[in-house]
Amino acid sequence: MEYSFEQHRITGGIGADDEYWRGLERGVFQLPRCSGCGRWTWPAHYRCGQCGSWDTEWVAVEPQGTVFSWTRSWYAFDRVIERKDDLPYVTLVTEIPAAGGTRIMGMLQGDEAGLRIGAPVRGTIHPPCAKSKWYASICWELVR
Amino acid sequence: MSKFRGHTAIVGIGQTPYYKRGTSPDPELKLALRAIVTACEDAAIDPRDIDGFVSYASERSDAPKLMSALGTRQVRLAALSWFHGGGIPGALNLAASAIIAGQAEVVAVYRSLAERMGQRLRVNVAQSDTSPQYLVNGIESPVQILALRAQRLMEADGVPRSALRAATQASYYHARNNPRAMGRHMLVDDQAYDHSRMIAEPYRLFDCSRENDGACAVLVVSAERARRTPKTPAYILSVPMGTMAGGGALEENWRPYYSTAGHKELADRMWAESGYAPHDVDVAQVYMNNNAMGIGSLVDHGFCTLENAGEFLAFENLIAPDGKLPINTSGGDLAEGFIHGMGLLPEAVRQIRGESTNQVPGAKLSLMTGGPGDWLSSTCLLGAEETL
Numbered sequence: 001m002e003y004s005f006e007q008h009r010i011t012g013g014i015g016a017d018d019e020y021w022r023g024l025e026r027g028v029f030q031l032p033r034c035s036g037c038g039r040w041t042w043p044a045h046y047r048c049g050q051c052g053s054w055d056t057e058w059v060a061v062e063p064q065g066t067v068f069s070w071t072r073s074w075y076a077f078d079r080v081i082e083r084k085d086d087l088p089y090v091t092l093v094t095e096i097p098a099a100g101g102t103r104i105m106g107m108l109q110g111d112e113a114g115l116r117i118g119a120p121v122r123g124t125i126h127p128p129c130a131k132s133k134w135y136a137s138i139c140w141e142l143v144r
Numbered sequence: 145m146s147k148f149r150g151h152t153a154i155v156g157i158g159q160t161p162y163y164k165r166g167t168s169p170d171p172e173l174k175l176a177l178r179a180i181v182t183a184c185e186d187a188a189i190d191p192r193d194i195d196g197f198v199s200y201a202s203e204r205s206d207a208p209k210l211m212s213a214l215g216t217r218q219v220r221l222a223a224l225s226w227f228h229g230g231g232i233p234g235a236l237n238l239a240a241s242a243i244i245a246g247q248a249e250v251v252a253v254y255r256s257l258a259e260r261m262g263q264r265l266r267v268n269v270a271q272s273d274t275s276p277q278y279l280v281n282g283i284e285s286p287v288q289i290l291a292l293r294a295q296r297l298m299e300a301d302g303v304p305r306s307a308l309r310a311a312t313q314a315s316y317y318h319a320r321n322n323p324r325a326m327g328r329h330m331l332v333d334d335q336a337y338d339h340s341r342m343i344a345e346p347y348r349l350f351d352c353s354r355e356n357d358g359a360c361a362v363l364v365v366s367a368e369r370a371r372r373t374p375k376t377p378a379y380i381l382s383v384p385m386g387t388m389a390g391g392g393a394l395e396e397n398w399r400p401y402y403s404t405a406g407h408k409e410l411a412d413r414m415w416a417e418s419g420y421a422p423h424d425v426d427v428a429q430v431y432m433n434n435n436a437m438g439i440g441s442l443v444d445h446g447f448c449t450l451e452n453a454g455e456f457l458a459f460e461n462l463i464a465p466d467g468k469l470p471i472n473t474s475g476g477d478l479a480e481g482f483i484h485g486m487g488l489l490p491e492a493v494r495q496i497r498g499e500s501t502n503q504v505p506g507a508k509l510s511l512m513t514g515g516p517g518d519w520l521s522s523t524c525l526l527g528a529e530e531t532l
Contacts, residue, residue: 005276013275014393021276043275043395069300069396071283071291072345078267079274079284088342091281093292093396103397105281117299135280 001026008134016044019058024125024136029063031099032056040100061099063123063138068095068103070115082131092140094121110141119143146382146417150532152240153370153377156187156363157490162326162481166259168357175359176205176256177213183361187373189250194363196221196251198239200231201484202271205256205359221248225385225522228269228286229431229485229515233524234385236489239364249369254361255486265355269484277395286433287352291344292396293517294436296403298346301450303439305346307457309337311435311471312350312478314462319475321501326354327479351435353477353485360486362493367532378493378510378526382417384410385514385522393519404440404450405516410523411445418525422446425525426507427470427495429488432477437516442469445513445523464502473502488512489524496528 005021023030032044036053047054070092076084083089090108095101106123108115121140128134158179160170168175184191192215197207207222221242225231232255239251262268266285274284283289297303316332319325332350340349370377388409390399398406415421422445432438439457442448447469448456456468464470474480474491481487492512494500508531514522 010274010276010279012270012273012279013277013395015275017276042397043277043393069292069295070345071288071295072342073282073288074342074344075285077285077288078264079270080279080282083282086282089282091283091288091292103395105277105283105396107281117296131282132280133276135276137280 004128005135010133014043014045016046020044021135023058024138025128027125028060029123029125029138030058030060031096031102032058040102042102061096064098065094065096065121067092067115067117067119067121069093069117070108082133086131090115092121094123094140104138106138106140109139114142148240148244149381149417150379150527151367152243152364153367153379154362154493154526155365155370155373155375155377156183156189157493158182158186158361159324159487159490160358162324162483163357164326165265165355165357168258168260170258172256172258172261173205173209175258175357176210176254176361179254179256179359179361180210180214180252183252183363186375187363189363189373191215192217194250194252195219196239196242196248198223198225198235198251198253199255200225200235201228202268203255221251227520228518229433230518230521231514232485232489232522233383233512233514234520234522236364236380236524237383237385237522240380240383243364243366249365251364252361253364254359255484256359257483258357259355265482265484275395287347288344290434290437290517291347293403293440294346294434296401297436297440301403303436303450304454307439307454308351308435309334310457310459310462311432311439312337313459315432315472315476315479317463318473318502319479322474322480325475325480326356327475347434350478353433353482356481356483358481358483360483360490362489376497376528378496379529379532381525381527381531382414383522383524384413384417385520386410387520391519402517404443405437405521407441407444407513407516407521407523410521414523414525420509420525425469425509425511427464427473427504428511428513429473429476429492430471431485431488431513431515432472433515435478438513441513441516464504470502470504473500473504485515492524492526496526
């Protein structure tokens with residue numbers, strides 16, 4: 001399978017999370033845990049600093065969690081100008097209890113009423129598009 | 145006793161005028177030269193004697209580009225302190241360590257920025273190293289990333305909006321007396337603050353630092369040499385750099401989370417090395433890329449707690465000459481201008497010299513905090529001779 005994000009690669013950060021983006025493009029929300037000690041490691045890395053293992057297992061996880069933090073952007077910043085027409089938009093940091101409290105970012109979609117830290121959310125996977133820089137992405141919706 | 149404490153000092157400070165971003169008549173390299181030569185004049189040191197060059201973040205005016213214009217006799221130290229604004233006291237650490245170890249004698253620590261030479265500062269700051277987690281999800285600017293932290297600080301930790309407003313108003317109050325300050329004519333009363341436009345919630349415009357063109361430099365020498373320079377030396381008591389376990393490039397996965405500033409461990413080391421405590425500090429220049437992060441830094445340094453931050457961060461407490469802890473007495477990053485935070489350091493020195501336009505009478509211990517919430521950061525305690 002040819003992946004969209006590989007043709008539009010963003011090079012910043014640690015860069016060990018290709019499997020996360022591949023998973024999303026295949027419609028699977030998967031997160032990394034250490035094959036040696038079972039510790040959830042995010043962002044993904046090349047070696048487990050706790051047990052020394054170089055191996056990672058990618059585990060499919062239900063995209064459910066709670067809002068850890070959020071911001072509503074009102075300004076069209078240069079490097080995310082693709083979202084200009086959506087202003088103001090909300091980005092969440094979501095904590096995933098089933099993955100050891102791993103915190104994953106994503107856009108908030110749907111009704112924003114009741115947005116607060118601790119609110120439960122459920123994620124849906126969206127295919128690559130210009131707004132998400134041709135990466136597949138997860139969007140969160142407040143659970144009512 | 146620390147091998148570090150009080151063995152070096154800042155003896156020269158230099159700042160160019162500040163310009164609105166993109167309007168500097170001079171390119172970055174010339175700005176850097178101006179600031180460094182001004183610092184040399186201030187210290188009565190020949191620019192040719194500078195043998196060390198230290199900066200931080202994405203500085204482009206490096207030693208090889210500067211040396212022929214300074215008449216440099218020998219470069220013995222040239223280094224960058226990772227990462228962003230967290231690197232400023234860290235740059236002093238490199239300078240002082242090299243001097244103490246006999247690897248350099250006169251070290252310039254500086255930062256120069258001119259937008260027309262590069263990009264918007266916020267892009268320059270990010271150094272094309274923003275991960276897809278952020279960019280895919282509509283987040284690119286430091287202000288948006290820091291907004292996530294501020295949301296925690298306010299909503300989860302309970303620090304009130306009034307604390308942010310007070311930090312802003314104290315900065316603008318001090319800017320009025322500083323001819324260099326970009327915000328000196330701006331009145332930020334409650335109405336102006338409360339109605340300023342939203343940038344990235346919870347941050348309004350007046351919660352944010354500026355983006356300016358300009359350059360700042362300081363000169364560091366040994367304590368022995370400092371006593372032969374004309375101005376009152378600002379001795380470097382402690383300038384630890386680093387981060388805690390559970391910190392680093394973790395995309396909002398820090399444990400504990402940087403809803404404050406990730407400065408707790410650094411501050412603890414600074415108090416231990418210097419032998420001083422928060423109540424000893426006379427004046428503080430607090431890095432405020434955004435005000436809530438600076439408030440987090442004050443919490444981490446032990447000036448207040450999350451519980452009483454709202455009470456402590458009251459306007460009267462934060463202003464010179466009589467506040468409990470006057471902060472950002474030049475106007476700081478919010479109201480003087482933002483050369484990637486570097487303007488805070490010369491002001492921390494001026495307070496020890498008695499030369500600030502908002503002088504705290506008899507200031508002897510002067511704090512400058514590095515970029516809060518940075519993956520690596522640093523913090524700085526300067527002292528007058530009496531504090532050694």
